[in-house]
Amino acid sequence: MNSDKVLDAKGLACPMPIVKTKKAINELQYGQVLEIHATDKGSKADLVAWSNSGGHELLQSTEENGVLKFWIKKG
């Protein structure tokens, strides 16, 4: 999946993946897509809830070899 920016949040514990995601999204234009890589399992549920509450759209999420990947479209 294409993205406009990739955020590497691997190895970071809560709350940092979301803190960094929020910062990175702020630097994007509406409709652009942020790709996030994280290893904190708890970040999945939080990213889903955060996207919903912030009006962003979680387009896709995958998990491979312990790395969670998310694609969020800025809303």
Added chain:
Amino acid sequence: MAVIIMTAKEVTQRVFNKQELFLLDVRNENAFQDWKIEGQNFEYLNIPYFDLLDGVDEILDQIPTNKEVLIVCAKEGSSIMVAEMLSEAGRDVSYLQGGMKAWSEYLEPVKVGELKDDGAIYQFVRIGKGCLSYMVVSNGEAAIIDSTRMADVYTTFADGIGAKITNVFDTHLHADHISGGRTIAEKTNATYWLPPNDATEVTFDYQPLEDGNSVTIGNTTIKIDALYSPGHTIGSTSFVVDEKYLLSGDILFIDSIGRPDLAGLAEDWVGDLRETLYKRYRELSDELIVLPAHFMIIEELNDDGSVAKKLGTLFVENHGLNVADEEEFRNMVTGNLPPQPNAYQEIRETNMGKISPDEERQREMEIGPNRCAVR
């Protein structure tokens, strides 16, 4: 203002003492709805930490200044962040050390009674999950029943009171939590007992626990008598300790009864459950003190934090023991079943020795409340 660290033990004391506490839970809404810290005089506010990244000014008027405030999250990182923000805003607040992960694992030992010849029985209250396990001590020897995954807690406790663990029991194959029984038995060279009907698929050696088995702890004969009591699982077994305590496993709780469906066999086992509760238990002495393997609601705790009540009292007060009509009992037990525990199938396979997830995964499998009862 100061940020104070509060341990799971300190929160447990506030639960036992029915103290007031204001909890600001900063996990996401679903996690909070699914499972939270329960206390009779606790107040709650749930605002996810990710809604507070720009500051806490907007919630300041919702946080009391005349009450102890505890901030809670999954592992502690986010609660520290929010606590620091509130501290900068001039508030004295605490955060829960280790978060809900620590809360899920914390065990508080409570002495529930004396046994003859200086023996004692301890209940280990897993306050965050509602699991109860036991240590029977007599003359330098100890037995453990329905131990949790945190095996070290029991071995350290036994060392501290100068007792050697000689026998370890599980009343049944657990589906809501990972048993530490095998680990403790291996560490201490104790005998590990399991009901054979629940252990048909286990991959390790165990001592089969059968109706009428009697095991002696210490040389002062604290006897543990096995009473076959199917219904929650096909092998479920209760224990009568020192002719005084009835360890009822997941068959009978204080305010509810066991659910028979964790292996998907509610219809098949409801008859066994009825037989156990309405016939086998009726033949026992009313004076026995029931010590279950779970509590479901915080109101089931006695003032000292223990969970225990006389069998005779439960025959009067427990709704599940007072359904005269068999059909109505069947409907109550098999209809309206609560959701099954998180990852229960994986937990069963772990307890059978079929899979060996790493500690992090085991912890995750157990997150959440237990749901073993029907009310």
